[in-house]
Amino acid sequence: MRILDLFDLETTIVDSSKISLDESRIDPQFFSSNQLFIDNLDTKPLSHFCEEIFNPGVFKREFLEDSNECRYLASAEIASFEPEITYITNSQADALRLRVKKGWVLITGFGTIGSIRITDSIIDGYAVANNVTRAIVKEKYSGFIAAFLASEYGNKLLNDYAAGAVVKYIEAPQISKIPVPVINESIISSIDKKYLTAVTCREQSHELLQRANALVLQYNNLPPITDIKPETLDSDRMVEIRMTNLNEFTQDYRLDAHFYNPIAKVIVENIIQHCPKNDNLYNIADCSFRGSRSTRNYVDKDNGIAFLSGKNIIQIRPDFKYISKSETANLDDMLLSEGQILISRSGTLGRTLLIYKNYEGCTASEHLIRVKPETSKIDSGYLYAFLSSDYGFHQLLRYKHGAVIDEITEDQISQSLIPLPLEKQQKEIGDLVRQAYELRAEAIRLEDEAQELLTQALTQV
Template identity: 30%
Template sequence: MIYHILAMNLWNGGIGKAGNKMALVSREEHQNAATLRSLSLKSSWIFSGDLRLDADYYAKEKDLALRILNDKRFSTRPLKTLVQRKMFSGYRFKRIYAGDKEKGIPYLSATETLMFRPKSERYLSKSKTENLDDLLVKEGWILMTCSGVIGRLTIVDKNLSQFVLTHDLIRIIPNEEEIPSGYLYAFLSTWIAQSVVTRDQYGLAINHVEPHQIEDLAVPILDKKIMGLFDHQIKYAYSLRQQANKKLDEAEALFYDSAGLTREIDNPLKNRKSFSLKSSSLDTRLDASFHNPVLIETLRMLRKSSTKLVKTKDLGKVIVAPRFKRIYVEKEYGIPFLQGSDLPMNRPFNLKYLSRKMTASLNNWIIKPGWTLVTCSGTIGRIGLTTPITDGWAASQHILRIIPHKDKPSELEYPVDAAYIATFLSTPYGYNQVVAKTYGGVVDEIGEKDIGQVLIAVIHDQSVHNAISQLTREAYAFKDLAALVEHETVSLLENLLEGSIKFSSVDNLRKALEETIELKAKVDSVNKIYEGINEVDEGYVVSFDDIKSKYGL
């Protein structure tokens, strides 16, 4: 109780230090609150509120967040006054899928909506799905997960607007005349907003939150120029992602055209769910996925293509890191830890940090630029590429590494690099081979030997290979830079709202961006390795030269 009174005294008056007040909520106070495992409270708190008996509702971190939002340093407005229409999550409905893609619209779950390259093989029937228009979204909307893991966000772009989305997403339509949408997104991503949003979640096995529960969330209204700068940073990050997807589309198109392959592979099963085969072809595997006729058709088309088929093990070293005890620490004491679930996402959610001192043989899990990454446990076959931005990060043992050989294999005229391998494995011709070799009863797994047997279709013309690789490297650099910009922009807004930094002008904010984002070294390292990244799309800054110039880096 003494600690609580001291914290409130700091809140009410502050303590003078070098002519400035202390931060209203220190980093240490926030961290202590986040790790608190028990608390006591008066029974009157329960009866004066919503009669909540779940301890998380009264957690100290949520109390800290409310204290910040009740501060008088800035004005606030309820979220419901900053949107064009009442927030909603769609309606619960029976999913009736179409057997023919032409008669359906692709459907995404909440998790798939947050992915860097969302794709779907499920098509909701246009004729049999009632009120289908209510499940469609438009560019510029903000989406928030409201079931399972609560509060994760994305902004609808042109690609995402083509899908029907689950009802497990709250649709937020910002009113740009009242608040910049990028700034609103940045605020909703802060731990402050997340604490308040999750405070009202309910559910025993699966957490839920309803749109009306976040309507009164207090949104800080800052100086227009400052909100505009945060708005620009978030939109810049999403512009980078759009450019990255465009480059990967170009890389895949160049591969298909050069290889003489179609984008889609015919499914011999069509509407059938079973098939037969000779016992002599079992190869000691009794799982149906290993003998899937789609795989047989994939291999048939590859053998007819204008490429050279080479096993992955002949192009590089395939490694699955050992299992280990994970000791997590605060950011300043550890290194970023990439998990399998992070690989397909726009950015790592809930990024954790491994202890540098307490993790034995840490180098076993460090990843380096020029490595292809493949998820090999749980959801199999998600593809990534290490860039200079993720250089030196640690990666889970659930992420398999492919490290290309520097020397060319005997059957090729040139060595194949990691970016080309990543491009091929992202196509159905690579993915179908990978998932066919999956094993495991409860959790799917795949090992080094299995990946080593996957056939890579190598283009004969080295100049085409190099062009594909360049596009892919640039795309993954854009993806990681977008994640870095978004993460550090949100962190800066948290510092500003907490009171740990203050701005007297927009120029000071730009200076803080330079100090906080630490982008200069990252931009320079990416720029040296990936040349030619200099494009402008939809009026946003998307070149490294422009961002260095704009923020004086």
């Protein structure tokens, strides 16, 4: 047996005419079988479908906390429902052409290559990192181009055209040359319509969740967190520093300063003062499930079951891994069910997700805390809305601990104080949340249908 027989190698014979002098590409992935497949189709370069494709120049990032300035998104946050809240100056955003506009197609080109997002009303006007390419697509093509670049064919091309020995990257000059198949205009129109309708669904979902968040404050008579002026010994308010009393020390004997941060203190005081009916999370939900630890045998989609990690729960379209159905111990314990609320417990803390018309029957990492509301005591949609609000988030964060990687535990978050408005008010908020999640599911369904149309057109199935 030859040594090569032990490996599953992909080899391709390349015609010398494919090696153009202007590209001088001799890296193997540039001549993948996917490219040979595309070469057999009628194509035009991506630039043909666009008014402009560009990357802003490199710039020094000076992040602010001033909400009057321009909201900033890093490359990794393009595909996120819950990006980090950071700002850069409006003047810098405008001078460097960092702001994105509705309808532009955004393409990540550094590290994780090929995350695609059509700029929607949610991020319209935000400043976006310079390593995200902007494609200003001609009218009637933005949804189609986004669908193709997000497809297995287009995404593979983006990675094939990328360069870099250690960290892969690709920018506008290379992206503009990506070959886009020319298919029937009516199919293009159908794909475009489905993708843009998916964008609208996510915009409507975002609006519903914002309304739910506003009602959480209104029905509980709670002031917005921006109105909170926590006590501090620093007259310039550059540092959150205050004195504590011995009666604030709990049986946990917490000596880390963050546990006594003034924002969390005021939040708890506000709930006690303004919400006559409130309870600890421990009394209204089951937080005891810790998730099963087992060796993860990753397999392909056909032989596995979707596995959610901490980053997946905030992604617009999760890039699942799949674990083996037959070789994973305690698989049943890892399965998710409707009504559960997931909370990230390590690394980036406090990210939340409601299991509703999305990941029922999937599995999840032990690094995601499961909260199962007792529906006789609280509406699950309302509880999700509160935990994902500032009043819930800062209570979760006060318990973080860890010398290297931040952690929170089920026992700790179960001490969070939850206001309980009238049952009909809880249901109103919960119904908004559930409607928002239905729209998210609809968006994914529409994108899947668009991808199916694209695949049929390219393979003529």
